Amino acid sequence: MASRDLPAPVTGLVLTHFLTVSDVARSRAFYSDILGGEVVLAENPCIVKLANGWIIMNPGGGPTPDKPGVTLRPPADRETASCFLNIRVADIDACHREWSAKGAEFLTPPIDRKAELRCYLRDPDGYLIEVGQATGMLRGVFADPPATAD
Structure with missing residues (x-):
C-alpha cells in the first residue's frame, strides 16, 4: 500500500465518509x-x-475517550435516513446497468428530476446511496424548491 492511497493529506484536508457496519468483509x-x-x-x-x-x-x-457518550451502530430502520452517500457519475444508465449486473439492488431505475437523473440503492447495512448525473443543472435548470407549509 502506498501512502498516497491513504486519506492522509500533506497539506489542507480530504473528506472521507465513515460507516459503522455489521460485517466488515461484506461491506468491503x-x-x-x-x-x-x-x-x-x-x-x-x-x-x-x-x-x-x-x-x-x-x-x-x-463510547470511547474521544467520543464520550456516543455509541456507533449501523442503521436500525431502513425506512428512515438522516444522511446518505451521494455519488455523482458521468453516465448514470451505464452505472445502473453495471452495478445491477454485479448485484446492486436499486430502489428504482434512474429518474429524470429536471436538474439531474437520479436513483438510489442501499449497501449491505441499509445505508442509502444516491447516484446522480447532472443534466438540466448544466443548462441552468434546477429542481423545484420544496413546498412550504402555509
Missing part, C-alpha cells in the same frame, strides 16, 4: 466489488478508495 466486498473501489486497508479500520474519496468502515461500539 460491496464497496470494492460492486462499486469498483480499491481496498487500501482490509481491517481496523477497513478503508476503500472510491474514485476521489474514501469510505472508512468499522464495527460499532460504545
Whole structure:
C-alpha cells in the first residue's frame, strides 16, 4: 500500500465518509466489488478508495475517550435516513446497468428530476446511496424548491 492511497493529506484536508457496519468483509466486498473501489486497508479500520474519496468502515461500539457518550451502530430502520452517500457519475444508465449486473439492488431505475437523473440503492447495512448525473443543472435548470407549509 502506498501512502498516497491513504486519506492522509500533506497539506489542507480530504473528506472521507465513515460507516459503522455489521460485517466488515461484506461491506468491503460491496464497496470494492460492486462499486469498483480499491481496498487500501482490509481491517481496523477497513478503508476503500472510491474514485476521489474514501469510505472508512468499522464495527460499532460504545463510547470511547474521544467520543464520550456516543455509541456507533449501523442503521436500525431502513425506512428512515438522516444522511446518505451521494455519488455523482458521468453516465448514470451505464452505472445502473453495471452495478445491477454485479448485484446492486436499486430502489428504482434512474429518474429524470429536471436538474439531474437520479436513483438510489442501499449497501449491505441499509445505508442509502444516491447516484446522480447532472443534466438540466448544466443548462441552468434546477429542481423545484420544496413546498412550504402555509
